[in-house]
Amino acid sequence: MSHDPLPSDLGQKAYAAYGLATGGLTHDGRTMPPWEELGEDIQAAWTVTASAMYQAGLEAAPRGGGR
DSSP: OOOOOOOTTHHHHHHHHHHHHHTSBOTTSOBOOOGGGSOHHHHHHHHHHHHHHHHHHHHHSOOSSOO
């Protein structure tokens, strides 16, 4: 079974999607800072979370070979 490589910008894409969904606001209503200003720990947290969701999607996706 082959494993697809994780996109290197997965956390940043998830952060951007969150911003689109919230109108660019944080959970407490403040303006979201740019990705580059989040700091390594917060960027890593977004990346780990997005990676887990990406992997879950791969595991749930049907594989070729019939029904």
